[in-house]
Amino acid sequence: MGAATFNRRSFLKGALMAGAGVASGAMLSGCAPQSASDAAGSGSDGAAPMTADAYEKLTWSFEVPPEPVDESQITQTIADDFIVIGSGVSGLVAAASILGHGGSCTLFSAGTKAVSRGGSNHAVGTKTQKRLGLDYTPDTVAAHFNNEIARQGYRMDSRKWWKWINQSGEAMDWITDIMDKAGYTTTLELPFKDPNGTFSIPGGAHNFYGPEIQNSANDGEPLLTATLEQYILDNGGSITYNTKAEYLIRENDNTGRVSAVVATNADGDYVKYEGAKGIIMATGDFSGNPDMMAKYCSAFADYVADGAGDYDAEFQFGGLMPGDGQKMGLWVGAAWQNTTPSAPMIGWYGFPAPCSDQNHPGILLNVEGERFINEDTSSVYAGYAVSGQTEKKVFAVWDSDFAYRFDTWEALGNNMDNLGITPVTADEKAAEFEAGVEEKTYVKGETIDEVLQALAEQGGIDVEAAKATIIRYNDDVAAGNDTQYHKCKEYLIPIEKGPFYGQYNQLGPAQFLCVLGGLRTSPDCEVLDEANKPIEGLYNVGSMMGDTFGTFYNFRVPGQNLGMTCITFPYVLGKQLTGN
Known part of the structure; x- marks a missing residue:
């Protein structure tokens, strides 16, 4: 990590610079909490020891909202029923579902294109599973998922898991129909039978294949994002790239509904997007933000690579997105998820093994x-x-x-x-x-x-x-x-x-993919406040949905995050918001 990057070890060992009120440069000068000398007595090296009370009073850089721009600086206002922020799988599915179910939607993204990461999309009870002779339904695999929930220590919101299990078949069949019409095949990764039975993997990971790719799991997801992009345009939607969301507008002094988002376009001009019926954030994870990693996933903060935070990043290691949506939600009163720390995703395929998800079967x-x-x-x-x-x-x-x-x-x-x-x-x-x-x-x-x-x-x-x-x-x-x-x-x-x-x-950045979770979220994708009340007009989908994983992402349900938070939930949300 570069010299300017927040160092979690120095933060966790010691603490605030005496009298300066900053922790390793992580806080902004105008927004610092009480000074270290106020929080605790000075240590022998002149630095104040950290205490639980001082830690709770820290203000992190990402918790400080920007100053709203004056209305005179906004060069364009775009209004639609729904505004979707983000052009990954979850944002594209949300927009496509809204449009496919008769709604009206505008999507914009900080990136320059539709992006995909990974390639496995897990679903239960699909037409593809039936075609390939698998008896894989919510009833037949309930024990498997009960076991996985137990492995997570019941620390996630298991309501989300069961909603996904029960409705993922419909969502994946909808995706399959769209891919079929585009000339692509939906197939399944091979299941794996562990001799012990402990780590057997069912055949639930759906991939997409076309003649232009070599490997369905690694190469098929861009087929999905390109097809969804075209579906949105063909069904009357609008997509704008190179436009970064800066902050949300919540009415009544940050106590009412979220009605708009202010963004900057490729020319640096301010654009306001007004969502008459809702704003849907699909901005990805926060693994490319060292400060957020230090607070919410500290054990893996050192795994963030210098190049993390690229909005066009696809399947890369060392961290992905900078947590834009999580920050914007916090600024308007959203609560952080109940489960801490957030679940990291480590992709460890270091040694020869007879199955991609299996460990080296030797020593x-x-x-x-x-x-x-x-x-x-x-x-x-x-x-x-x-x-x-x-x-x-x-x-x-x-x-x-x-x-x-x-x-x-x-x-x-x-x-x-x-x-x-x-x-x-x-x-x-x-x-x-x-x-x-x-x-x-x-x-x-x-x-x-x-x-x-x-x-x-x-x-x-x-x-x-x-x-x-x-x-x-x-x-x-x-x-x-x-x-x-x-x-x-x-x-x-x-x-x-x-x-x-x-x-x-x-083990290091070369094996670190991303981190899952963020804002507290209901099973209906509503962003919640500290009282678990929905913030009216604000939704989120994809990797930023809070409390979806309890410990870490173990890949024993391969493609669960893509299949659950990036396909099923945005698909169901689109139906729900359009009244279908």
Whole structure:
């Protein structure tokens, strides 16, 4: 992170600069809370120790609203029944649903185009699932989702989950019809059956495929956004790009309905958008805002890359959006979600595995050369386990027979219609290992010692400890019982036949996708105040909806955020707002 970026460690360790009333430069000079010397006694280094009381009184930079511009500075006023802010999947679906159900809508966006991120869209009870022979309905998968809600500690608003489960089939079928008319196929990612049953993944992730793409999961979402963009225009809607929302207008001294939003266009002119029936924010997450991350997702604040905050960013790591909608909502009295911290999304696909959502089914070692988890888990859960290891480093070692432990190897984007990329054979996977050595993604050695030495040069693993761990592991494999973590027997894979391979990775911005949640939101997408009362005229959809995830995004329901907050909720909201 750059020198000017807020450093959460310094904030959490110590605190306010004595007498200055600022925390690591995060607060604005005219809006600072009481000074540090007022909040607590001065420490030996001249800085005041932080206290819970002082923390509660902090004013963060993003909490300070801008001064409203004078009406004389507004060069244009655009009025419509509904105004949608944002051109990601959720904003496009909201606008398309309003128009498709007979309403009138104007959409504007700070970006220069329709944008998409990811490619999996989870839904339950769809025509695509029926076509492919899956018995996947709210009744048949209720136990699976009950289990997932329990994994989240019931810390989310489970009303939203069940509304999504019950209505996602209708929403996805509507999307499927639109995509069919545009000449694209809606397909499903391959399900995964875990030998333990714990991490099995159902066939609910819908992807879109056309002849111009290679991989439905990674490449298909732009087909959806381009098609929705055209649908909006064909149905009488309006889209304006390069126009950034600055602040909302809430009537009656910030106590009445939200009736408009003031924005700046590409020329820097102020434009007012008036929504007679509602303003819908779909501005994305706040993972590109270091200050908001420091307050609402502090454990991952250091994962924000310098390039985060680009409105045109699509599938990138290191953080995405700057939290514009969350800030605008706070300025007009919206409450923050009940669940803290907000749920981060880590995409951990570091090591060879037979399924894109599965962890490496062999051995994982930390920098001390020790195993630290039962490796029979999902790739994402393993990533969170890595976050607690020294320097967030992890190493894998495998042998030449590893590629042949599985008949085929699946990848992200493999689907039930065999469109685009397809699973690779064991021979093809073995060739990938060799290619990885050439590309320096993997290391290779004739002996385990050689591989460990190469990993030590890359990441500093303790060679002798790692060798002892592998010997113990191989002994357990030979005996058919993992005495340390009790891996399932299907994944007790020996490391014994040379040459050997290894890989080193370190968790950081390269694995951090985004953060989910924000403003407190009802199941009807209404933005709520501290009393849980709707702020009239204001709605939000997409990743900024609060209390949709309780701990973190685990990908065990692949495509849940896109399918739930970006397709189902904006689709249902469009019907609801137009009276259908």
